[in-house]
Amino acid sequence: MKTSLVCGLLAALALCTLPAAAQPTTWPTKPVRVIVPFPAGGQADAVVRYYMTKTEQALGQPFVVENKPGASTLLGTQEAARAPADGYTILYNMTAIVSNPVLLTGVKYDAFKDFVPVHRTYESFAILAVPGNSPTRSLGSFVAAAKAAREPAAYGTTGHGSSSHYFVELLAKQAGLTMTHIPYKGESPLIPDLLSGRLQAAIVSSATVKQFGEDGRIQPLAVSGSRRMSLLPNIPTFKELGYQGIGNESFAGFFAPAATPPAIVEKLHRELTRISELPETRERMAALGLEPSPATSTTAFLAMMRRANDEWIGNRSAVDIKPQ
Template sequence: MKRSLLSLAALAACAWSIAVPAAADAAYPAKPVRIIVGYSAGGPTDAVARLVAAHLQTKLGQPFVVDNRAGAGSNIASEAVAAAAPDGYTLLVAAAPLTMNSHVYKNLKFDAVKSFVPISKLSSAPGVLAVRTDWGVGSVKEFVAAAKKEPGKFTYGTTGLGGSQHMATELFQRLAGVKLTHIPYKGASNVMTDLIAGHVDLAFMTATGAMPHLQAGKVKPLAVAGPQRLSGLPNVPTFAEAGYPAMISDSWNGLLAPAGTPEAIVKKLHAAAVEALQMPETRTKLESQGAIVIGNSPEEFRADIQREVAHWAEQFKAIKIEMQ
């Protein structure tokens, strides 16, 4: 009898241990959720994060607060989320450098594949090669001819060593057989400011961040590093049209949680995020900025991350960047 009572007590305790987390997952979110972004407010990644956060707040009934932690190539934000409790109350909106930084920075405190649970890739945007307006080149062909004539003379701005802009320009230099001089900046807005002022000659800019300046004629777009022309820049050809089909540069934004976050919470966040992306006003706003709306599954997003980590390992090996 005593043994039976002990067995029943053990079963009850086991059932309780299972039921409590399940109930907590079902009640999620029960308090404000923080979305950490590794870039400054007002940038393209921040803009996507705030669009999605607003809908998550409305849909799930708790504040979703965007917390900008710029610096170290977005590593500060990634490390903070990787170290956070896997309870769904600290999330990350990351960009393409998440899959690059392990090849640039030593002693990172996170792994792009192992430290996070992917929720959904939210959007992507191609790079646009833009030059200063007072430079007399009007096409990729003319630009390449000028660069070949005077190797190393022309400068390009980026957000830093090993970032998306830097890697896009390195790839194009290899494809076109040209030599340019790298000028790193602290952020995309700094690059754009100096490109408009003519202090640098060119830059690969993310379409979402550069679109207002491109459309206003403050800088001159030469080509789009994507599979198709952008609706906001219908007269700007793709690199494939310009003779460089391998010149593809994609900058994405995605929602992730710390590794170990319960599947029920991931599913709830995924459903709400995809719903946000499907809303006409959200889609229209993102597409007008040059973005492509995605909203894929956690499994698809994980496969994307794994593929990109492997891809960038080869790219960084080819250009021999010294790790910082």
């Protein structure tokens, strides 16, 4: 009897001495910061704000989105890495969380030591597109035309050393092309130049293809990833066309500082997974040219991050792009 009483008291004492953040039944008890290293008003921002509104409704505390764009997502990501691991700061990011430490110099975080994955929200696709009045209607005809042209084809991306920059240079190397890279500060500034034909090609998002592709103002040729998009099933992948390493592993999702209590990570994972499975979510995502990822455990998400890391190490070795 005494032994049982003592054990019970010890168990209760242990529970009471846990920090509040480590108790999933009480978390969250105050607002949660959600760092988004992308500008307000864009595709990523819209996704995060939708998910956080639903999360607030379910968990009863504000999830406050803080946009921290800059330096290819480094500013916001590094701030999240330094945040207390108490469950009150989370990060939204894409494959850049693993590719940046591989591709860029001076990165002040380790994707695997400083973060844990919480929820894979959707797969991030990159699409090579040409102007709508271009005579090329397939990747094969684009490659043939670029080889025959007197001047190197000019292509636009969202920045020097970005994943889209690497994707086109990987294509060029494997196809035997010489092309001229024109970097832009984001996707929006390059769209007018693509539509007008000042660019012969560009890497664009699925939302841009939905907006400008349906009426023929741009022509998509190929998409990154290991499978075709269900929303845009007529666009072949680079991989099926014989080009390797072009975004076979890509993702967008939520992360937490590495020492965040596992119970909190699991609670948030379950809630975000529930939101992904709502019919409303599929409708909202489809309007943005996106589709929610299939339910993915945090362990499987971590394995995907490691595969993406290995892929980007290979890409860095395959293409000589000097940091600026």
